[in-house]
Amino acid sequence: MSGLPSDPVEGFVEDWRAAGWGEELPMAVVASIMRAERTLLNRNEATLRSFDLTFPHYKLLVALLFRPGNAVPMSILSELMMVHPTSVTNTVDRLERRGLVRRAPHPRDRRALVVELTDDGRDTARRVVKALVDDGFGVQGLTDAELRSLVALLRKVRLGAGEFTDPEPAPGP
Amino acid sequence: MSGLPSDPVEGFVEDWRAAGWGEELPMAVVASIMRAERTLLNRNEATLRSFDLTFPHYKLLVALLFRPGNAVPMSILSELMMVHPTSVTNTVDRLERRGLVRRAPHPRDRRALVVELTDDGRDTARRVVKALVDDGFGVQGLTDAELRSLVALLRKVRLGAGEFTDPEPAPGP
DNA sequence: CAAATGTCAGTGGTACTGAGATGA
DNA sequence: CTCATCTCAGTATCACTGACATTT
DSSP: OOOBSSOHHHHHHHHHHHHTOSOHHHHHHHHHHHHHHHHHHHHHHHHHHTTTOOHHHHHHHHHHHTSGGGEEEHHHHHHHHTSOHHHHHHHHHHHHHTTSEEEEEOSSOTTOEEEEEOHHHHHHHHHHHHHHHHTGGGOOSOOHHHHHHHHHHHHHHHHHTTSBOOSSOOOOO | OOOBSSOHHHHHHHHHHHTTOSOHHHHHHHHHHHHHHHHHHHHHHHHHHTTTOOHHHHHHHHHHHTSGGGEEEHHHHHHHHTSOHHHHHHHHHHHHHTTSEEEEEOSSOTTOEEEEEOHHHHHHHHHHHHHHHHTGGGOOSOOHHHHHHHHHHHHHHHHHTTSBOOSSOOOOO
């Protein structure tokens, strides 16, 4: 729970404005996102540590948990996790050594591999998710409407920053 | 601009809901924050790299830039940057070797040190900030009202997750 | 005395670059 | 042939733990 006595972003915005830098709103948004990420990470890492998992490990396990067959090609994992392919190799290596995932040949592309959950991995993934859910992912004090609004606004930020394209999935003709 | 064809968070929420895990809104918020952070980081790192700065370096320089005297005690930097004291030592070491900051004795506590910008550091910090501002920090496509709303909502998240206390600075009697 | 500040040495983990083997 | 997929070796950076000297 560490905890500063007051919101550092607010003081920061005041100094920024006083100095006349301009673009204080985008600055405040970026600072808020960075700090929220760090705070939530710190909070949820305590839970992950009790399962001996790091956040990248968790992200990979969860990415597998919600797929038919619990199997995803390495290259897709790289995109979903927004990391370099060699980082995926590294993460999969570690999880495979622990028996939580395994590599299997891609059914139709002999260059590619899919990563799939083992029974142990699926069990672990489910228990970790349950633990995080029970803690509400560390998010507290917002109404459902606020949470929805937040997701929508962050979607705009991600879209504007180029995370993905496709503002809306054009309905078929 | 790399870029996925569509928003991965949306697909994720659908899978999550279909599996009946519950707490899908907090999950979506956390996932959105993590991805927004990563996307903005990737985007702004290109700018930082042109100044040979990493993000931790940037954070420290900017923390100094907006203070009277451009000097801040190490311990405060540790809190502001949300990192371990030894990480601050490390970051300051690197920036000091490059002549961008320097350590000076704390005026009233002989245990403590303050870190202050050199002339070169102040100049560098200003130019980096200007470059980031010119790019709007990678944030595009939101109105001022939306940006304000986003800052307010993220403040609630940070407060709820224990980043700081003090819901509102109780006005003096 | 106990608590706070900062450093040092060492560790573990992440994510990258560049090069290369294999297959579409 | 070109491009995609994945791995390996090497590198940089970060953030931490534990121990310590100094000062409050």
